[in-house]
Every structure is written in C-alpha cells, then in structure tokens.
Amino acid sequence: MTAQILDGKATAAAIKSELATRVQALKDRGITPGLGTILVGDDVGSRKYVAGKHRDCAEVGIASIQRELPATATQEEIEAVVRELNDDPACTGYIVQLPLPKGIDENRVLELMDPAKDADGLHPMNLGKLVLNEPAPLPCTPNGVIRLLRQHGVEINGAHVVVVGRGVTIGRSMPLLLTRRSENATVTQCHTGTRDLAAQLRQADIIVAAAGVPHLVKPEDVKPGAAVLDVGVSRGADGKISGDVHPGVAEVAGWLSPNPGGVGPMTRAMLIHNVVEAAEKAAV
Numbered sequence: 001m002t003a004q005i006l007d008g009k010a011t012a013a014a015i016k017s018e019l020a021t022r023v024q025a026l027k028d029r030g031i032t033p034g035l036g037t038i039l040v041g042d043d044v045g046s047r048k049y050v051a052g053k054h055r056d057c058a059e060v061g062i063a064s065i066q067r068e069l070p071a072t073a074t075q076e077e078i079e080a081v082v083r084e085l086n087d088d089p090a091c092t093g094y095i096v097q098l099p100l101p102k103g104i105d106e107n108r109v110l111e112l113m114d115p116a117k118d119a120d121g122l123h124p125m126n127l128g129k130l131v132l133n134e135p136a137p138l139p140c141t142p143n144g145v146i147r148l149l150r151q152h153g154v155e156i157n158g159a160h161v162v163v164v165g166r167g168v169t170i171g172r173s174m175p176l177l178l179t180r181r182s183e184n185a186t187v188t189q190c191h192t193g194t195r196d197l198a199a200q201l202r203q204a205d206i207i208v209a210a211a212g213v214p215h216l217v218k219p220e221d222v223k224p225g226a227a228v229l230d231v232g233v234s235r236g237a238d239g240k241i242s243g244d245v246h247p248g249v250a251e252v253a254g255w256l257s258p259n260p261g262g263v264g265p266m267t268r269a270m271l272i273h274n275v276v277e278a279a280e281k282a283a284v
C-alpha cells in the first residue's frame, strides 16, 4: 500500500483563496483586517513561521503588524507589547509566537491578551469556551488537522484517534475538537508517560503525532490503511526538518500528511480564517 497524500499546501491554498474573497468584501465596507505577531528571540523555526504568516496576510489582503523583541526581553517588555496590540485599532487579531524564551511566564502573557483579538484560540477564555462548546476561535493546528482530514474524505465519525503529545498548541486541544458531536471521534491521548505507545498506536484509525520526536511512529506501529498526520517538527543543525513519522509509514498507511507541506500550511490557513471571522464578527 502507498498512502494517499494529505496535501496541506493545496488545501491551504484553496482555503486562502476563499478567505481573500471575504477580505475583499470587508474592505468594500471600509474594514481592513490586520494580523499582529509578537516574535521574541531568534529561534529559526519561529522566525520562518512568522514570516509565512505575513506572506499569507499579503496574499489574502490582510494588513500586517510585526513586533519583534530580542531573546533577552523581560516579562514586562513583552507584556508592554501585548498591551500595545490590545489597544491598537488597526490590529484586529494577533498572536504571540510560541515558545517564548526560557524564564518567561507564557501563560501570564497569553492571559493578558484581549480574548477578542486572540487569533490563535489559545487565551484561557477561548479554550474554556471550547470546553463549554461555545463559539470561539479554534486553535489553528488542531482545526487544520480536522479540515485536512475532511477535505480528503477521511472518516472521523466513530474513528479511534490516537493523539501523541500534550503541548498547548495542539495536544491539549486536539481531543476537545475531535470529540465534539460534529466530529464524534473516540480519542486516546498519549504522551511521554504512556507505557506502551506502540500498542496504543496499533489500535488507531487515525494517528496525530505531535510529540516532536523524530520518526517516533514506525511502520510496524501503524494499522494498515490508517490515516497518519505528522505534526511534530525537529530541526537539525542544517535546518532540515524531521517529522514524528518514519518515512516507511507511507507503505502501510492509507493516508499520510507530508512534513513539510501537510499540517504546517493548514495551521497558517486556519490563523487567517480566525482573523477574517473575528473581523466579520466585529463588523456586525
């Protein structure tokens, strides 16, 4: 078996094209959405991701507001920029690129954001709304995973999904999205404390690998025909990306998201989606 590719690049391009039409409709009413980003430090990956987010903004007609601080920035300096974007009317939504440098209280920074401008869906109020099933911006990577599966006709309803990872940007909220009535999946969440990960993986109809451990998911751990989403990113000294999924999985899985070119572009498309939705909501 050779897996069908879950093409994040093409799917994201189609979503962005539809969003560009909605941005134009807002502009026709005199409203220009603006995405702000706060980047702290010099992590190569974070810098690339933020640059990609601003390229997407230009592509769909959203204004860009970029704030950068050095790795030595203090908690107070970062919080001052958060307050500035909270108060800036040109900034209709923004994100704080994660992770923040060691020693910075990430949660305090996220809590300080105006929840109405939280384009990532990571403010505690918006995560709480997700738990309560109330409308809120959805975390971008988990939402991108679901859109990618739907676009390629992978059955989520009734599927057993194994999520590997418990980080704030995906692992924590992925099960919440998957177990909504609209998705109706059964989820097992695994992490570094899971005793026999391979045994859990072998039960899965869908695997979402977001551990950040290169080639953690091996071909022999995958049920033939399963859908495998490679979310984790480990970057070598040469800047080359290794995903969480061993390349041999392509011979066993029914569907596989490439990395790069899978969930990454979908994360960015879902961010633009959140910015457009927030601007439309504010315009009513």
Ligand SMILES: Nc1nc2c(c(=O)[nH]1)N[C@@H](CN(C=O)c1ccc(C(=O)N[C@@H](CCC(=O)O)C(=O)O)cc1)CN2
Residues within 6 Å of the ligand: 045, 048, 049, 050, 052, 095, 096, 097, 098, 099, 120, 140, 141, 169, 241, 259, 260, 261, 262, 263, 264, 265, 267, 268
């Ligand atoms: N505030 C946030 N921080 C982080 C998030 C997030 O959703 N919000 N998620 C990840 C990183 N991430 C988003 O910021 C992200 C990861 C990957 C990509 C992407 O387009 N990747 C490309 C490859 C790019 C490259 O060459 O390195 C791909 O997969 O094709 C975009 C965004 C952690 N932080």
